[in-house]
Amino acid sequence: MEAKDLFLRAFPAPLRGLLQTAAEDFGLLQEVRLRVGQPVFLTYDNREWYLGKTGGRELEAASSVIMTPNLLREMLSFLTNYSVYAAEEELRQGFLSLPGGHRAGICGKLVMEGGQAKTMREINSINLRVAHAHPGCASKVLSRLSLLKKSGNLLIVSPPGCGKTTLLRDLIRQLSVGGFTVGVVDERSEIAACYQGVPGLDLGPRTDVLDGTPKALGMRMLLRGMAPDYIAVDEIGAAEEIQELFTALHCGCHLIATCHARNREELYLKPELSKCLKQRCFQGIVYLSRSKGAGTIEEVEWNAT
Amino acid sequence: MLHRIFGGLFVIAACGGGGILFGRQMKLRQENLLEGRRAVELLQAQIRAQSASLPQALLETGEQTSGIYGELFCEISQELLLYRGEPVRVLWERAARKKLRQPFLRSTDVEQFVMLGEQLGMTDRAMQETILERYLRYTEQELTLLLGEIREKTRLYRNLGILLGIFVTILLL
Incomplete structure (x- = not known):
């Protein structure tokens, strides 16, 4: 259908x-x-x-x-x-x-x-x-991310409705197609759109989806069970999620996450996430807006502090 | 003379048979209400214990139930899964009025069943329980009343039929 x-x-x-x-x-x-x-x-x-x-x-x-x-x-x-x-x-x-x-x-x-x-x-x-898949929308970001090689943790930041999840979805798909194993914690069934256990959107051949699982628990489960190269989560920010994020990073796993914020200033106002940012956990931060339609990349910040 | 005697006997047998059939209607109604109660109890279990979606719960209940209600539940489930944008109550009422058009059922039996579909799937779990319980209470009350009626009236209708036959025979003779 x-x-x-x-x-x-x-x-x-x-x-x-x-x-x-x-x-x-x-x-x-x-x-x-x-x-x-x-x-x-x-x-x-x-x-x-x-x-x-x-x-x-x-x-x-x-x-x-x-x-x-x-x-x-x-x-x-x-x-x-x-x-x-x-x-x-x-x-x-x-x-x-x-x-x-x-x-x-x-x-x-x-x-x-x-x-x-x-x-x-x-x-x-x-x-x-409406969920829209835009295959290829992450190519620009991914080419920069691949340059970072071992330390490619990425944060996608935007207000609601600017295409964070769409970009995340395509990043997952492209990484998966490119040979990486990606574990997805899809708490709200938005990324993979699983319906009765089957992903409704293409996330690539090497992607494992934990559907309907709270993010912190999901990250822990993926780390223990699935040995992913990347873990992808949507709308990160709670203290326990950040705690799990640190654990994942210490285990040599890369992370791609999204977060609600309008700009850099607003992002750093988030108490738990700012700890992460200050420790340079994310080497790339992508800011999206709707200035030229949903998914407009306003700014890409590399090696942010 | 022999013809008249045979004719009279036929009239008495026919009227007696009519009385028995009239009594049988109550028995059929009882069976139907029992069938309906069983089906709704199964549906309640599907919703309560397994939290199954309504189309799924109806399909599974329909497959486990024989007779009119089994067919009815399967039909409603299939209709729901076509996602034509019609609310449950419309599909429910249409199917119920078609399948429950039986001479032995009272209009209240059909109306109660139709009412069950008005709120089904539209409310939270507690309210669903209340709606299903309400229908089960109705069938329980009717079955209790019917049990007494069947005992009393089956014999009464049969005897009235035979008496009517005798009366008609006397008139004819």
């Missing part, structure tokens, strides 16, 4: 037809935002549009489809494969992983029990992000 079909099946029939028309070139669709009682927004070709009542992309809110509570409830059912009860763990974390690597961010009323999040109810908004 095509990525487009996998994405569209998250929508109830009335919206599906409209979206199919509005996003005629699926490769340009980046996200769809749905909020109760509000117009449906599309990010298409780096611009925000309204989803028109007749299926086109509109610039006026008046001609947009308005999301009803019923449609949103139905969507949640589709997003969870008709099984909201089976997705409580993911709902608690505020996101759902979809087949094809797509991802849905969810907002609603968080139900707490004993100080812990139990589940989310009364969902009021959903943000569907």
